Amino acid sequence: MKYFMKVFLGVALACTFAMIGHSEASAESIASKCQYTPVAGENPDMSTTNCLLTEAALAKDVPPEIVKAVAEGESGNWRQFDSNGDPIVTKDNGIGIMQLTNKADYDEEKLKNDIVYNIEKGVEVLAKMYERNDLPTINSGDRDVIENWYFAVMAYNGTKPVNSPIVQSTGERNTDAYQEKIFKIVEDLGLIDLETLPFTKDDFEYDSNSNDNIKFVTMEYNFALPLTKTKHHFKEGDEVRTTGARIRKGPSTSTDQVAYADHKNTLTITGPMAYDQVKDSKNHFVWYPVELEDGTKGYVYSGALLFKFKDVPADYWAEDHIYYLYDASILYGVGKGMFGLGQDLTRWQAVLLLNRANNISTENRPDPGFKDVPKSYKYYDAIAAAVDEGIFQGTSKDTFRPNETLTRAQMAVVLQRIYNFPKASKDHPFTDVRDGIWYDDAIARLYTAEITAGVSKTKFGPERTITREQFAVFMGRAILENN
Incomplete structure (x- = not known):
């Protein structure tokens, strides 16, 4: 796993056989979508199992990468039945591909003999773990972010000392923890580079000689990291970026390479995702049909794809910071795959971005008393929280002017309030910023910290x-400077 100290559109998607939504799916519909006909005591081929796991995950709004890795870690090679055709049942009564222990509301015979039922119930358990309020949350908690499922995956196996992310006695990473192994599977078989979440031993309390559950000292994490969104949410017509990938003639590494795409290339998704045409492929990823800018068509594996805003050109000067904040679930687009390049930022939009970046809760905040921000206003809670935290102030005692565009001076003051840059060590060169004006000190500090420059050498x-x-x-630089 990699570790960088830097900081989705919910879309419908299609699979090879049918359109998929995030609604509840029946076992029959999942089997039908994957063209799966059960045979008693026989495991489906790997490509079909990939489809079954993917469909069940999407039906519960769980990243398929997580479900596939859990199934791999629990059963090895995605197996429901052993070589004799008998259901796999371990000594601790774990059943089938998802290794579920029978519960009163589960049908034990179906857990043993129906792989789709077993998968669905395993996904259901994962979803319930994610919704628990006694487990820590990570950043915005967006369900499509893989790393956000860290503690849900831990809880799937148990929140016992053996699964502590950190070895209490040494402070070292516990690579033997269940969830660490699962995330390693996501990387190795999904070909996805995940972030290593920087926990410390002070985040957890436990007695290594006891079987009591871990006590979570830190319940909310706000990591300034570009986390990883699931690679299963692309749809036909989407423009995407790539980390660098071979474009194949068909959905398999066994087919010929027709092109190579690097980070400068824009690819367009031309159809629904497909599963590997090699039926016993061990890979966890899926394939997308794409078209390059020169008209070349082929397939690319999902792990290499990244979301792209349609209006942000490759190598655009602000590209790195835009996607940095997007990947950190701080900054979203304006809809229909557009970033809104060139659009002015309003004060209410700045409030939302800064609240997300600093994980500010909007609950139980006092009324700031602005006449133009009544409690019925859509962003009332966010503005009340930002004012209560001292990030924003009104434009007067009783007005906030949420739809007014943020100015460069206001931007400097707001960022200084949040990130508290050191006192300026040099004079700024801006002749349009007079000494003692309300934004002078903030601009001087941001200039010294190289967060902002002027609109010219002498004008701010x-x-x-x-x-x-x-x-x-500006915001991306400020976050990076403070990490």
């Missing part, structure tokens, strides 16, 4: 408005 442009991409760069 304090009253000029901020565009979405400009704010992304």
